Amino acid sequence: MNPLMKIAKNMAESGMQHNEGGPFGAVIADKEGNIIAQANNRVLIDHDPTAHAEITAIRLACQKLKTYNLQDYLLYTSCEPCPMCLSAIIWANISKVYFGCTKKDAANIGFRDDMIYEYFSGKHTSILELIPMDREDCLTTFKQYQEENKKIY
Amino acid sequence: MNPLMKIAKNMAESGMQHNEGGPFGAVIADKEGNIIAQANNRVLIDHDPTAHAEITAIRLACQKLKTYNLQDYLLYTSCEPCPMCLSAIIWANISKVYFGCTKKDAANIGFRDDMIYEYFSGKHTSILELIPMDREDCLTTFKQYQEENKKIY
Numbered sequence: 001m002n003p004l005m006k007i008a009k010n011m012a013e014s015g016m017q018h019n020e021g022g023p024f025g026a027v028i029a030d031k032e033g034n035i036i037a038q039a040n041n042r043v044l045i046d047h048d049p050t051a052h053a054e055i056t057a058i059r060l061a062c063q064k065l066k067t068y069n070l071q072d073y074l075l076y077t078s079c080e081p082c083p084m085c086l087s088a089i090i091w092a093n094i095s096k097v098y099f100g101c102t103k104k105d106a107a108n109i110g111f112r113d114d115m116i117y118e119y120f121s122g123k124h125t126s127i128l129e130l131i132p133m134d135r136e137d138c139l140t141t142f143k144q145y146q147e148e149n150k151k152i153y
Numbered sequence: 154m155n156p157l158m159k160i161a162k163n164m165a166e167s168g169m170q171h172n173e174g175g176p177f178g179a180v181i182a183d184k185e186g187n188i189i190a191q192a193n194n195r196v197l198i199d200h201d202p203t204a205h206a207e208i209t210a211i212r213l214a215c216q217k218l219k220t221y222n223l224q225d226y227l228l229y230t231s232c233e234p235c236p237m238c239l240s241a242i243i244w245a246n247i248s249k250v251y252f253g254c255t256k257k258d259a260a261n262i263g264f265r266d267d268m269i270y271e272y273f274s275g276k277h278t279s280i281l282e283l284i285p286m287d288r289e290d291c292l293t294t295f296k297q298y299q300e301e302n303k304k305i306y
Contacts, residue, residue, distance in 0.1 A: 005287045012294045016303060023298040043306050048212055049221040049245040055203050068202040078291045080283070084244060087237030087269050089281065092202040096282045100291025109295050110305040116240050120273035128242065129249045130233070134158045138231045138253025141165045142262045145176040150169060152263040153196050 004029055004076040005100060007038055011053065012078040015040025022111060026053035026077040028061040028070065028094075036073060037061035053077060054085035058092050068153055070094050079106050082113040083120060091153075157182055157229040158253060160191055164206065165231040168193025175264060179206035179230040181214040181223065181247075189226060190214035206230060207238035211245050221306055223247050232259050235266040236273060244306075 001009075004027050011025025021041030028037045039056035043049055054077050062068055071093035079101040081089060089097060107114040118124055154162075157180050164178025174194030181190045190213035195204040207230050215221055224246035232254040234242060242250060260267040271277055 001287045001290045005291070009287075009291050009294055012291075013297070016294070016298055016301075019303070022306065023294045023303070043221050047215045047219050047221055049215065049223075049306070050203065050208050050211060050241045059201055059203060062200045062202065066200050068196050068200055070202075076286075078294060082240060082244075083273065084237050084240030086281070087235060087240065088203045090265070090269055090272065091235075091237060095280065096284070098284050098286040100285075100287050101295055102285075102288065105288075105292060105295055109299050112243070116243055117273075119243065120236065120270075127248065128239075131249070131251045132253075132255070133229075133251040134154045134162075134253050135255065135258075137154045138158070138162050138165075139258060141162055141169070141176045141231060142254055142258055144166070145169055146262050148169075150172070150176070153175065153202070 002076070002098070004033065004035070005078070005098060007035070008053075008076045008078040009100065011038050011040040015042065015053070018045075020045040021051065023109075024053040024077070024079050026057040026075060028057050028073050028075050030073055036064060050084065052082065052085050054081050055088050058088055058094075062092070068092065074098070079103075080113070082106075082111075083116045155229070155251070157186065157188070158231070158251060160188070161206075161229045161231040162253065164191050164193040168195065168206070171198075173198040174204065176262075177206040177230070177232050179210040179228060181210050181226050181228050183226055189217060203237065205235065205238050207234050208241050211241055211247075215245070221245065227251070232256075233266070235259075235264075236269045 037060035042051040174196040192209035
């Protein structure tokens with residue numbers, strides 16, 4: 001077993017055993033294999049539905065490196081990232097992810113990862129009502145942002 | 154303008170003016186309109202690519218209410234949520250979201266929300282390599298989770 005994936009798996013088991021969250025772990029490393037951050041899912045213990053292993057590892061790595069940009073780093077995760085984590089990975093500019101279990105495996109033990117993927121392909125749209133409101137008023141903020149030539153991340 | 158959307162817009166402008174992050178704000182309220190949390194994008198100031206306004210508001214609301222479940226709450230956001238935030242909203246069991254600007258408006262001022270949506274529909278797949286590894290080893294953790302009948306969120 002890959003030693004970094006093994007650490008991700010160990011994190012998953014540690015989080016599970018301490019009832020911190022679901023059985024998921026992740027490691028962020030540089031291209032030489034040096035670990036920058038490792039994390040397990042902390043949804044239950046942190047009262048935070050966003051505290052998946054990958055998101056937590058990204059946050060830890062970014063705190064350590066004082067950046068929002070992890071373009072030179074790799075992510076190892078014990079399970080295929082859900083759409084939230086996958087999008088976070090893209091926002092963080094990580095471009096290579098190794099994953100253990102699949103989203104189907106996660107669905108098989110009761111997690112909704114696969115359902116959320118399907119949502120993005122147009123299924124289960126009834127789970128969420130998305131209602132446009134006050135677009136013209138909100139657009140003035142965007143215009144101001146553009147005029148001031150603010151930083152895009 | 155809806156008063157809760159107005160607060161989301163004000164948060165967006167405050168975050169922008171203080172260079173805390175992109176021009177995005179969000180409010181979480183109960184069905185009577187009482188505000189539980191309000192936040193702006195903090196990607197730059199927090200060195201956190203996941204600190205979008207909606208994610209930050211969800212974290213704040215969950216801390217306040219000591220839960221990972223916001224099923225009785227509504228979210229108002231000054232811009233259509235990106236796939237990361239939309240997935241976080243689903244994980245938090247929020248079922249109604251009001252949004253101001255659209256993802257196309259965000260793309261027009263330089264943000265990648267729309268590109269990430271397109272990624273989920275099969276485009277731009279070259280931005281991220283997803284590589285399976287050690288699935289059989291990782292599956293043993295899932296089997297243990299199931300056998301111990303642990304909590305699913």
